[in-house]
Amino acid sequence: MLGWSINLFRVGGIQLAVHFSFLLLLAVNAFDGYADAGWPGLWWSTAVLAAFFGCVVLHEFGHCLTAIRFGVRVPRILLLPIGGMAEFDGLPREPRREVLITVAGPAVNFVIAGLLWLLLPAPAAVESTGAIPTLTESLHLLMNWNLAMGLFNLLPAFPMDGGRLLRASLATRLPYLRATFWAATCGKVMCVLGVAAALWLGEPLLVVLFVFIFIVGEMEYRAAQRRERDDAHWREVIARRFAAAGTDADRAPPAGP
Ligand SMILES: [Zn+2]
Incomplete structure (x- = not known):
């Protein structure tokens, strides 16, 4: 499902990649810009999209750099038309660490929004002048996007x-897999409500986004289930080995006369 990607460049050992469908978004966005205001419109809309996804990447880097501090390996960040996904190798199952890794992403968006809010003039002072938004208008848009992305x-x-x-708060009271099950179930209910709201609002991209979250949530729950089974399997193997060693010891030839 998430194959078909192009590797861009590496930052701090993390490979940044874009999914092929991202090129479609780039093309549609560029075409929209061109239809609105010719070549300047095309370049401007592409720059605004790049700035938006630059913030998505920074959000993911918030997670990744915090995870790396806890010794987690982060092989790749994949950009999709509906957002970014960081891949982690061996996320800690310790709730406190998961909370810190998790909040670091939205925190980046709130910091960007806060900085833009401090630097930009009040929205009332911004006036729309033509087909191409001004730099200030675009930065206001970026500020609102970051706030929306974080929330x-x-x-x-x-x-x-x-x-x-x-999940992290449930995992303080429940076994990890059970906590994942309830978080994923709550997520699915949210996604169904989200799809209904998006259909009512006439937002097809939001429908796609919630369907995607629903599917990835289920995939991740199944992965957690598999990991739990594998762990149980290994515990059994280790237990057997210890038992075998005991048996061997029992069978050890009696000490010589
Ligand atoms: Zn995030």
Whole structure:
């Protein structure tokens, strides 16, 4: 499902890659810009999209750099038309660490929004002048996007950040897999409500986004289930080995006369 990607470059050992469908978004966005205001419109809309996804990458880097501090390996960040996904190798199952890794993403968006809010003039002072928005208008848009991105990711829709925070808080009282099950179930309910709201609002991209979150949530729950089974398997293997060693010891030839 997430194959077909192009590797861009590496930052701090993390490979940044874009999914092929991202090129489609780039083309549609560029075409929209061109239709609105010719070549300047095309370049401007591409720059705004690049700035938006630059913030998505920074959000993911918030998670990744915090995870790396805890010794987690982060092989890749994949950009999709509906957002970014960081891949982690061996996320800690310790709730406190998961909370810190998780909040670091939205925190980046709130810091960017806060800085833009401090630097930009009040929205009332911004006037729209033509087909191409001014730099200030675009930066205001970027500020609002960052605020929306930070808040949206905090929705308790596992595997989004809010869902991970829910899992971490449940995991303080429940076994890890059980906590994942309830966070994923809550996420699925949120996704169904989200699809209904998006259909009502006439937002097809939001429908796709919630369907995607639903599927990835289920995939991640199944992966957690598999990991739990594998861990149980290994515990059994280790237990057997210890037992075998005991048996061997029992069978050891009696000490010589
Ligand atoms: Zn995030």
